[in-house]
Amino acid sequence: MAQQTRHAPNRLERRKAHTRSALVRAAQTFIAAGKPNVPILELTQAADVGMGSFYNHFDSREQLIEAAVEDALDRYGALLDELTVGLDDPAQVFAQSFRLTGRLHRRQPELSRVLLSTGLALAGSDKGLAPRARRDIEDGARAGRFRVRDPELAMVIVAGAALCLGQLLHDHPERDDAAAADQVTEDVLRMLGLPPEEAHEICHRPLPDLDTRP
Amino acid sequence: MAQQTRHAPNRLERRKAHTRSALVRAAQTFIAAGKPNVPILELTQAADVGMGSFYNHFDSREQLIEAAVEDALDRYGALLDELTVGLDDPAQVFAQSFRLTGRLHRRQPELSRVLLSTGLALAGSDKGLAPRARRDIEDGARAGRFRVRDPELAMVIVAGAALCLGQLLHDHPERDDAAAADQVTEDVLRMLGLPPEEAHEICHRPLPDLDTRP
DNA sequence: AGGGTGGATGACGATTTCGTCAGATCTGAG
DNA sequence: CTCAGATCTGACGAAATCGTCATCCACCCT
Numbered sequence: 001m002a003q004q005t006r007h008a009p010n011r012l013e014r015r016k017a018h019t020r021s022a023l024v025r026a027a028q029t030f031i032a033a034g035k036p037n038v039p040i041l042e043l044t045q046a047a048d049v050g051m052g053s054f055y056n057h058f059d060s061r062e063q064l065i066e067a068a069v070e071d072a073l074d075r076y077g078a079l080l081d082e083l084t085v086g087l088d089d090p091a092q093v094f095a096q097s098f099r100l101t102g103r104l105h106r107r108q109p110e111l112s113r114v115l116l117s118t119g120l121a122l123a124g125s126d127k128g129l130a131p132r133a134r135r136d137i138e139d140g141a142r143a144g145r146f147r148v149r150d151p152e153l154a155m156v157i158v159a160g161a162a163l164c165l166g167q168l169l170h171d172h173p174e175r176d177d178a179a180a181a182d183q184v185t186e187d188v189l190r191m192l193g194l195p196p197e198e199a200h201e202i203c204h205r206p207l208p209d210l211d212t213r214p
Numbered sequence: 215m216a217q218q219t220r221h222a223p224n225r226l227e228r229r230k231a232h233t234r235s236a237l238v239r240a241a242q243t244f245i246a247a248g249k250p251n252v253p254i255l256e257l258t259q260a261a262d263v264g265m266g267s268f269y270n271h272f273d274s275r276e277q278l279i280e281a282a283v284e285d286a287l288d289r290y291g292a293l294l295d296e297l298t299v300g301l302d303d304p305a306q307v308f309a310q311s312f313r314l315t316g317r318l319h320r321r322q323p324e325l326s327r328v329l330l331s332t333g334l335a336l337a338g339s340d341k342g343l344a345p346r347a348r349r350d351i352e353d354g355a356r357a358g359r360f361r362v363r364d365p366e367l368a369m370v371i372v373a374g375a376a377l378c379l380g381q382l383l384h385d386h387p388e389r390d391d392a393a394a395a396d397q398v399t400e401d402v403l404r405m406l407g408l409p410p411e412e413a414h415e416i417c418h419r420p421l422p423d424l425d426t427r428p
Numbered sequence: 429a430g431g432g433t434g435g436a437t438g439a440c441g442a443t444t445t446c447g448t449c450a451g452a453t454c455t456g457a458g
Numbered sequence: 459c460t461c462a463g464a465t466c467t468g469a470c471g472a473a474a475t476c477g478t479c480a481t482c483c484a485c486c487c488t
Contacts, residue, residue, distance in 0.1 A: 116334070120378070120381055124386070125385070153394060153397050155378075155382075156375055156394075157398065157402070157405075159378045160376070160377055160378035160379075161370055161375075164334070164370045164371070164374035164377070165370050165374075167337055167338050168337075171338045172338070180367060183363065183367050184371065187368075187371055190404075191401050191404060
């Protein structure tokens with residue numbers, strides 16, 4: 001019994017996971033390209049999978065898209081977690097996350113554009129990266145680092161800045177994404193009540209090098 | 215000759231305009247509902263016009279949607295023009311426009327949601343309300359009212375705040391839209407370098423009463 | 429008054445997209 | 459080696475959507 005349920009490197013499961021993953025990746029590509037309504041056939045061909053395999057894994061296109069967005073969010077969140085581990089100052093965590101998000105817009109354009117295209121709807125909700133930002137803001141407020149009257153209205157600015165920064169970087173590839181991200185982060189920090197000098201300083205600390213990771 | 219070309223209240227033209235207008239309004243409704251891909255037939259039925267009339271006026275759905283967005287932008291822009299006429303202080307013009315935009319999200323939800331759904335793409339461009347905001351920011355900077363390093367990056371925050379404020383008001387109808395708009399405007403003004411007291415004062419001046427207009 | 433024109437209409441054939449299903453292929457266990 | 463179960467596959471009929479076109483109506487001009 002143990003041998004049956006305790007699958008070793010079970011090839012069946014891996015094949016299934018591979019197919020599903022291919023579909024999710026393909027969906028992300030189309031979402032990023034602004035074509036979330038791509039025909040199923042075209043999508044499965046892009047994923048190099050049979051037409052029917054789609055229906056083995058999902059009931060509808062909406063379901064796949066939801067899964068694709070969730071996957072993108074998970075990967076983005078995990079990356080931010082990993083890159084901000086060990087920081088204890090909430091302002092520092094927030095600043096680092098925001099600066100990194102700005103940089104990631106350029107490094108992982110598809111991942112980023114998936115979030116962009118759904119980001120507006122998620123900005124005020126409890127899905128996506130919003131809870132993380134809200135947590136950072138409230139942590140910072142509790143720790144006396146930020147001075148915000150209404151966290152939700154602060155979220156409005158933060159989410160909006162993140163989204164439009166992504167859009168700006170996408171529209172203007174010639175821009176220095178790191179500098180832009182740092183500048184916007186600094187602006188946002190000032191809006192959150194951090195003293196200007198400190199905001200400036202925090203946004204010029206060195207960041208983990210994104211180029212050295214997978 | 216003069217009588218021919220100088221059409222009096224030409225009924226033919228009015229009928230054509232009426233049909234076109236009905237299509238544009240219907241399109242705006244569907245865009246606002248998040249269904250820009252509505253079938254042509256369904257759209258024409260909602261507009262209460264014949265199937266073929268659509269093809270008399272537009273070549274493709276994209277063309278109609280473009281026209282619908284342009285119409286929404288024109289109406290929004292004209293409204294803001296009208297409501298800020300006579301103001302000479304750029305900071306005042308900007309603040310008034312932003313506060314009014316926040317309020318309009320509630321008064322004209324469909325018009326507003328059309329802008330929301332396309333706003334992100336337009337935020338950094340030279341279309342939509344972006345040129346107006348950019349003009350106000352640059353005017354303010356020239357007049358020494360604002361202190362911005364990079365107008366484009368300031369735009370990032372302004373556009374983002376406007377978009378996410380609209381989203382917030384849509385998601386949370388229980389919120390006091392006037393208070394939220396004023397608060398966010400105040401935050402944005404501070405980010406633009408206006409002294410906090412002045413920002414606060416400007417955002418509490420009385421506004422034209424929207425309820426008294428058509 | 430009535431001929432001519434611009435606009436509206438919706439039925440129709442063509443095309444696209446959908447979702448299923450029966451069979452092919454692969455995997456792991458006995 | 460063989461079999462049962464799991465997954466993949468693409469062809470197929472059904473359904474939705476498209477864009478056109480012949481036709482009709484209302485209005486304008488003479």
